[in-house]
Amino acid sequence: MTPGNLARRSPSPAASDARAAKRRKLEYPPLTPDDYRNGVMLAPMVRSGALPTRLFALKHGAKLVWGPEIVDKAILHATRVEDPVTGVVSYMGVSKAIWTTHPIEKPFLIYQIGSADPALAVQAAQKVMHDVAGVDLNCGCPKPFSTHAGMGAALLTNPDLLISILTALRAALPPHIAVSAKIRLLPTQEDTLRLVERIVGAGVSCLTVHCRTRSMRPRDRARVERLEEIVRFVRSLGRDVAVIENGDCEGYEDAKRIRKLTGADSCMIATAAEANPTVFSPRPLVDLETTFIPQYVRLGKYLDNHFSSTKFCASQFRGEHAQGTRTTQTAMKNAITHAKRYEDLDALVGPWTGAHEFAQIVQAIEARAGDRQPKVDDDAPTDPAPAPSTAVEAAAAADALAKAAEQENSPAASDGESATLSTASSQPAELKTPVQSHSPDPALLRAPLVPANESRLPVPAMVAGEDVPTPTPTQQMAEAA
Numbered sequence: 203m204t205p206g207n208l209a210r211r212s213p214s215p216a217a218s219d220a221r222a223a224k225r226r227k228l229e230y231p232p233l234t235p236d237d238y239r240n241g242v243m244l245a246p247m248v249r250s251g252a253l254p255t256r257l258f259a260l261k262h263g264a265k266l267v268w269g270p271e272i273v274d275k276a277i278l279h280a281t282r283v284e285d286p287v288t289g290v291v292s293y294m295g296v297s298k299a300i301w302t303t304h305p306i307e308k309p310f311l312i313y314q315i316g317s318a319d320p321a322l323a324v325q326a327a328q329k330v331m332h333d334v335a336g337v338d339l340n341c342g343c344p345k346p347f348s349t350h351a352g353m354g355a356a357l358l359t360n361p362d363l364l365i366s367i368l369t370a371l372r373a374a375l376p377p378h379i380a381v382s383a384k385i386r387l388l389p390t391q392e393d394t395l396r397l398v399e400r401i402v403g404a405g406v407s408c409l410t411v412h413c414r415t416r417s418m419r420p421r422d423r424a425r426v427e428r429l430e431e432i433v434r435f436v437r438s439l440g441r442d443v444a445v446i447e448n449g450d451c452e453g454y455e456d457a458k459r460i461r462k463l464t465g466a467d468s469c470m471i472a473t474a475a476e477a478n479p480t481v482f483s484p485r486p487l488v489d490l491e492t493t494f495i496p497q498y499v500r501l502g503k504y505l506d507n508h509f510s511s512t513k514f515c516a517s518q519f520r521g522e523h524a525q526g527t528r529t530t531q532t533a534m535k536n537a538i539t540h541a542k543r544y545e546d547l548d549a550l551v552g553p554w555t556g557a558h559e560f561a562q563i564v565q566a567i568e569a570r571a572g573d574r575q576p577k578v579d580d581d582a583p584t585d586p587a588p589a590p591s592t593a594v595e596a597a598a599a600a601d602a603l604a605k606a607a608e609q610e611n612s613p614a615a616s617d618g619e620s621a622t623l624s625t626a627s628s629q630p631a632e633l634k635t636p637v638q639s640h641s642p643d644p645a646l647l648r649a650p651l652v653p654a655n656e657s658r659l660p661v662p663a664m665v666a667g668e669d670v671p672t673p674t675p676t677q678q679m680a681e682a683a
C-alpha cells in the first residue's frame with residue numbers, strides 16, 4: 203500500500219461503516235465437514251478468483267470460496283502486509299501482491315496450495331493459516347507449469363506423495379484449520395475409488411471431484427454420472443468426509459439437479475462464476491454491464507485490487523440480458539478494453555471509491571449470523587444477498603454507457619441495434635432461472651425488497667432502502683452545477 207494509493211480514496215457515505223466493519227471480527231467455529239455440505243461453492247481459479255470476485259460470490263450466496271492455487275514456494279517468499287484503511291491483507295511478492303484476502307471472508311475461505319513437497323506445503327499453510335478457515339491441496343491442475351514440478355494433476359499418478367502431503371498438513375496444522383483435496387477423475391473408476399479411499403483415510407474434511415480426467419479439455423462435458431458411485435463409496439467408508447461435485451455446474455438451480463443426480467454434498471462452480479459471480483444466487487443478476495460491472499470496478503478500486511486484475515475479471519463477465527442493449531454492452535466492453543487505470547472508468551462507474559459496495563458485502567456476510575448459510579437443500583431458498591445498487595445507479599450507469607457508445611460511434615450503435623437483446627441459453631429451461639424473474643438485487647427497481655415468503659432471511663436495512671444511497675454521476679453533476 204503506497205501513500206498515493208491511500209490518498210486516492212475519497213470520502214464516501216459508507217466509508218465509516220466500512221472501516222467499522224473492518225475492525226469487526228466474525229466469530230465462527232472451525233469448519234466441519236458439515237460446513238462443506240448443502241452449498242454452492244466458488245471454485246479455485248487462478249487470476250479469476252480474485253478478492254473482489256470472492257467477496258461478491260459470498261454476497262450472492264456462495265457458501266464457501268476457494269482462493270486461486272498458490273504454489274508453496276511463492277507464498278513462502280511473500281511478505282504479509284495489512285492495509286490500515288480497508289483491512290485488506292496482501293502477501294507481497296517482489297513487485298506486487300501474490301495473493302490478497304480480507305478478514306471478512308476468513309470464515310468461508312479455503313486457501314489452495316500447489317505443492318509436491320510435504321514440508322513446503324506445511325510451511326505454506328502455516329504462513330497463511332491465520333487468514334483462512336481451511337487449506338486445500340490442488341491435485342487436478344493439468345497445466346505443464348504445475349505438472350512438470352510434480353504438482354497438480356501429477357499427484358494423481360503419484361498417490362504416495364499426494365497422501366504424504368495431506369497427512370503432513372493434517373498432522374501439522376491446528377485442528378481448527380480444515381484440510382481438503384481437489385482431484386480429477388482417473389481414467390478408470392477402479393483407480394479413482396482406490397485413490398479416493400486413501401485420501402479419505404488421510405483425515406480430510408472434504409474431497410472435491412472435478413468430473414473430468416486429466417486429459418479432458420474444459421469444453422469436454424464433465425462426466426458427472428461417474429460421481430454417484432464415488433459418493434456412495436465415500437459414505438460406505440464410514441468417515442465424515444463431504445464430497446463436492448465440480449464440473450459444468452451453471453448455478454444455484456443447476457446445483458440442485460446435479461446433487462440429485464450424484465448424491466454429492468455440494469457443487470462447486472468455476473467457469474459459470476467467472477462469467478457471472480452472482481450465479482450462486484437463486485436469482486443471479488442479469489444485465490451485468492449496468493447491474494454488476496460498475497460495482498465490481500468500484501470495489502476493486504476500494505480494495506486497491508491491482509487494476510490489471512480488476513480489468514481482467516471484468517472483461518470475463520457475461521451475464522444474461524433482460525433490459526440491456528447491445529449499445530450499452532459494447533460501450534462497457536470498449537471502456538474496459540481501453541482502460542489503463544481505475545480513473546479511466548470513472549465516467550462509467552462513478553468517481554467514488556467503492557466503500558459502499560464493501561459495506562454491503564460486509565452486511566450480507568454478517569447476516570449469516572454465525573451460520574455458513576445459504577444452503578441449497580431448502581425447498582424455499584433463502585435470499586442470500588442484499589441489493590448492491592439502486593435504480594438511480596443503474597439508470598446512471600446505463601446513461602453513461604449509452605453516451606460512451608454514442609461517442610465511440612461503435613458499429614453496434616451505428617447499426618441502430620439498441621433493441622433489447624433476447625436471452626441466449628443453451629441450457630434446458632428448467633436448469634436456469636428465468637431472466638425476467640425477480641432479482642434479489644433490485645438494481646432496476648428502487649422499491650424495497652419485500653420478502654416473498656416467511657422463510658426468507660430478514661432483509662437488512664440497506665436492502666430495504668433505508669441506507670444512504672451511493673451518490674451517482676447524475677447526482678454529483680447536479681450538486682456540482
Ligand SMILES: Cc1cc2nc3c(=O)[nH]c(=O)nc-3n(C[C@H](O)[C@H](O)[C@H](O)COP(=O)(O)O)c2cc1C
Pocket residue numbers: 245246247248249250269270271314340341342343384412420424448449450451470471472473474476
Ligand atoms: C480461469 C480458471 C482458473 C482455474 N484455476 C484453478 C486453480 O487455481 N486450482 C484448481 O484446482 N482449479 C482451477 N481451475 C479449474 C476449476 O477450479 C474447475 O475445476 C474447472 O474449471 C471445472 O469446473 P467448471 O466446469 O465449473 O469450470 C481453474 C479454472 C478456470 C476456468
